[in-house]
Amino acid sequence: MPETLAARFEAERSRLRALARRMLGSAAEAEDAVQESWLRLASASEVDNLAAWLTTVVSRICLDLLRARRETPFERLPDRGVAGPEEDLALADEVGRALLVVLATLAPAERVAFVLHDLFSVPFDAVGPILDRSPATAKKLASRARLRVRGTPAAGSGLGEHRKVVEAFLAAARGGDLAALLELLAPDVVRHADAAALPPGAAAVLRGADAVARGTTAFADRARLAEPALVDGTVGLVLAPYGRLTGVLKVSVTAGQVAAYEVIADPERLAKVAVAVLPLSHP
Numbered sequence: 001m002p003e004t005l006a007a008r009f010e011a012e013r014s015r016l017r018a019l020a021r022r023m024l025g026s027a028a029e030a031e032d033a034v035q036e037s038w039l040r041l042a043s044a045s046e047v048d049n050l051a052a053w054l055t056t057v058v059s060r061i062c063l064d065l066l067r068a069r070r071e072t073p074f075e076r077l078p079d080r081g082v083a084g085p086e087e088d089l090a091l092a093d094e095v096g097r098a099l100l101v102v103l104a105t106l107a108p109a110e111r112v113a114f115v116l117h118d119l120f121s122v123p124f125d126a127v128g129p130i131l132d133r134s135p136a137t138a139k140k141l142a143s144r145a146r147l148r149v150r151g152t153p154a155a156g157s158g159l160g161e162h163r164k165v166v167e168a169f170l171a172a173a174r175g176g177d178l179a180a181l182l183e184l185l186a187p188d189v190v191r192h193a194d195a196a197a198l199p200p201g202a203a204a205v206l207r208g209a210d211a212v213a214r215g216t217t218a219f220a221d222r223a224r225l226a227e228p229a230l231v232d233g234t235v236g237l238v239l240a241p242y243g244r245l246t247g248v249l250k251v252s253v254t255a256g257q258v259a260a261y262e263v264i265a266d267p268e269r270l271a272k273v274a275v276a277v278l279p280l281s282h283p
Helices: 003-024 027-042 050-070 086-095 097-103 108-119 124-131 135-150 159-175 178-184 209-217
Strands: 185-193 205-207 226-231 234-239 247-254 257-264
Touching: 003 027, 003 050, 003 086, 003 108, 027 050, 027 086, 050 108, 050 124, 086 097, 097 108, 097 135, 097 226, 097 234, 108 124, 108 135, 124 135, 159 178, 159 209, 159 226, 159 234, 159 247, 159 257, 178 185, 178 209, 185 209, 205 209, 226 247
Parallel strands: 185 257
Antiparallel strands: 185 205, 226 234, 234 247, 247 257
16 A cells, blocks of 8 residues: 555544544444554545545444444443553543443434534535435434433523532542532431442441541542533433443532432443433533
8 A cells, every 4th residue: 555545544543533432432442443444445446535435434334333232232331440441541531421421322323423423523415325324314313312412401400500519529529528528518418329339338328418428538539530410300420430331429409518419320220310411611
């Protein structure tokens, strides 16, 4: 293959990797998809628009991989704490844990259409042929995906003030800041937690600001991998270290303090929780 073509491919590699990572939610699979596109390019006839050709090929490779996944029941991975593949942790930080969680719930064609159009500004006239659909159908697929990604806030949820409290709570939890937690927690706060989120023998229910604050600081490492998200219509937290949901916190806020929070980590319960991405700024 001419050296100039290889250089042109390398110039596209970073963009293709970012595209595949968002479609697949896996750094390793994304690298494989990009490498496969290189192998196909090596045996291709003359390519007029290299960037468009590679976008199409990588997208179709990802679409095939996503469809293959759907044939096998999705299994949530156990929480591996702060250990694990550095590439997937970096991907979760780059893309956003909540977004990766929501993308994983989309049908393959919806996910590809959304990533191409909404995240990479590929026009629907180009997205349609990649999916073997009309541009109008591709637009509908992306629209359905967008609704899932944004979610629907619960009526009267007061997301702006609620979000400030949850973000402050997360910051204090990450830093193990007991004093800050005591200020944020209501005196009669209650914490409920699934057994899957607790070490053996730990209490499932804690009551009172002091007990809840101390229980929260014990999970500072996990809190560093948490992210604010829309959880069942209100602001809460998701724990998805590698883009796979391992837990959520449903947080109740009253008068500017955390009145209660529940840690859901049981796989069957997690499957029933609706997660969506919060807007970048406060409403």
